[in-house]
Amino acid sequence: MRLLGFGILKGMAVTLENFVRSYFDRDRRHHLFTKEYAWEPGAPAEVLPARADTTVTAHSRNFPILLHDGADPMGGIRCVACQICERECPPQCIYIEKDYDEQGKYIKRPAIFDIDLSVCMSCQICVEVCPFDAIVMDSQFELSTANRFGGLLQHRDQLLKSNEYYHRIHPEEARARDDRMAQEKAEKEAKQAAADAAKKKAAEAKAAAEIAAEKSKPEPSAPTAGGAA
Amino acid sequence: MTQTLLNLLAIAVPLAVGFASLFAFTTWLERKILARIQNRIGPNRISLPFTRFRRLFGLIQPAADGLKMLAKEDIVPRDADKLLHLLAPILSLVPPMMVLCLLPLELPYATAGMRALQAAALDNAVLLFFAITSLNTLAVFMAGWASRNKYSLLGGMRAVAQMVSYEIPLVLSAAVVIMAAGGMNAQAIVEAQRAQWFIFTPWGLAAFLIFFIASLAETNRSPFDLPEAESEIIAGYFTEYSGFKFALFFLGEYLAIFAVSGLAVTLFLGGGAGPWVAAYPALSCVWFLAKIFALIFVMIWLRGTLPRLRVDQLMGFAWKFLLPLSLLNLFVAAAALKLAKPWLSWPVGALVLYGAAVALSRSHRADAAPRTYSYAE
């Protein structure tokens, strides 16, 4: 028996149930999905949320940062200013200038490395193309600034973060990346070693060949000196 | 002369201050309830400056909104009608404020002379109520016209058409109660409901539903908020308003909601009557406000559930469904009151009303026949 207005009442029953159970129900279906902010708005970026159920998960990506190994940012900086990411960046929001020492020789470090976060679209292409794993995505989102024009243009020193910080925000990815780098390094050393070994062998072979060549060469030059002495 | 002035002030000021602060509370209530319906938390971030309280469930959000509205720049279009542009929000605020005095809300300390907190214990209170609320339609049109903007004029005209066509079922359903109570004095109507609230009689319930639906449309709320919906013609008639004038419009709208639901409580839910009122007469004011907020909860609940009506559905619903039903309800109530045999007139009345409603809604289904498309050869 179709009561007049039955559809409306059914709809209202659903919303009322949702309203009431959102207060009392802890299971997934009715619980409030949005949680509090990850951390206090004023806290410095370095401080990570103490509570576990943060809204910032291990897979949240925001804007790129530069990595450096060890404590000294400029000492352990991975970026060598090869400018691949500058060329690959679709919105062209990265600006790099190479660093030169006094004699003008190019030392593998960026003098200027600027990323304009207001232009960056977090596409992560720079992370993929970087051969030196020097640039990764950060998950810090409290980036609002007062002035609109220069505020979001981050310079090299603001971008530089320690590898250890990277491990804290994206543990699995950082570990995977470090393992891969370690493995590549091992391979390179192995290849290097193999190459050295090969080179050494080649050198020995060449040396042996030269000795052999010298032995065979004196006979033809002194055939008269008494044949097989 | 000064005594009467003091008396009036002693009643008018709490009305104005009380209902304005209730407005702030209702905006918070509305956002919290809507949020909870949609599995979110609702405003809870604003904290009182310079105090320890961090986040009082967002109770300070209305104050923050008010401050923001004050701080916002008040932009007036260049060739707008300056005078009318300023006058529209004021005219949308004055009628609800005036009408609030007509409600039989007994403030506890009201002097014995003014038994019911009615600044104007008028004899034809209900008629004056509808006369003054019809001024709202003017404010809406004035806002639409004064902004010299095609879309706000269109939005204004649509809002005026909607408010005018929903005013008739509103008045007719109130006429049923006036007939039953035998007078238009709000106090007399509350007295007449001492034995039994009008909502518990079949024709009373039908009148209450029609009144409630028509009041939703009258204050541009929930399913009928087409004129001011963001997704429709921009924001309807107050597109060109910003800053405090915009806030005045909202204050006017919420006061209109209080006024109309206050009248619904007086007409159908027995005004300030409730348990223990005999023991503590002050409780009648609490009961009155509690019932108003119950109605407001239903309005917010409807807003969280029902989708918005199209213009033609909106107008069709008013003229083809509500109006004939309220006319029929008038006859049924007259017959029931004349017959005065509840055991007979109630079931018959309920049956007639329900049958008419089903017949009316089914008769409109007819024109929703499957469309026939004709393609160009």
Next chain:
Amino acid sequence: MIEGVAFYILSTVAVLGALLAVSRRNLVHGVFALLLFFAALSGLFVMLMADYVAAVQVLVYVGAVGILQLFAIMLTEHVTGDDLRRLGARGWFWGLMLAVALPVVLLLPPLLNGEPPVPPAAPQSTARQLGSQLMEHYVVPLEVLALLLTGALIGAVAVAHGPEKDPPGKDRPA
């Protein structure tokens, strides 16, 4: 004393509203002035102890008739009425003369000799008696009025409806 002040305020508002409604070039301003005039008149009715008529005046005139005229203005041209000469229509002089002469002629007799009748006791609120009289004494005029209003309603809709936009043709079902 209060009544005197109230009377003068309301009457000046009424006269001003009427004058503006007649003379304003922008029709919308004219309508709002007219509504101000209706409201002032409703105030005067309250002063004359006819509160029911005052409420009906506000409901009918300020609420409905005002909106009706606004809709009419919107549907016709010259909303701002710039090009129409206002008072300068050809016969304005004689119109003004007649408009002044008629009230003076009508007012002379009572002002000259009749002393103003003393106002009797203020009648109580009239809603209840009006209702009962309407139902008993004035039933026939009430029904005639009802017929007139229905006739006006249907007539207005028929006249304003105008020709069917595109009469049902071959492929559009009637």
Next chain:
Amino acid sequence: MTLNHYLVLSAILLGIGLLGVLTRRNIIVVLFSIEILFNAANLNFIAFWRFGPNPEALMGPMFALFAIAVAAAEVAVGLALVIAVYRHFKTVDLEKLDTLREP
């Protein structure tokens, strides 16, 4: 306030209404002025009722109510006619609507 005050006021309103009817060329403003005339008459009814001999007979308010109802009906039909005229003649200027007059 005495009866004469109200009579003077309604006379002035009558004058203004006549002024509007006779001098304005836009039909709608003429309708405004007719409304003003109606209301001036209503004011007289109520004034005479208030200061008249027996107020219980309620003659004044009764007449005023009927006058208001008729005036509302008149405005409705009048404006419908104006819209029909505007749709046909494309103008609301009284000077131009002279097809009934012989040239």
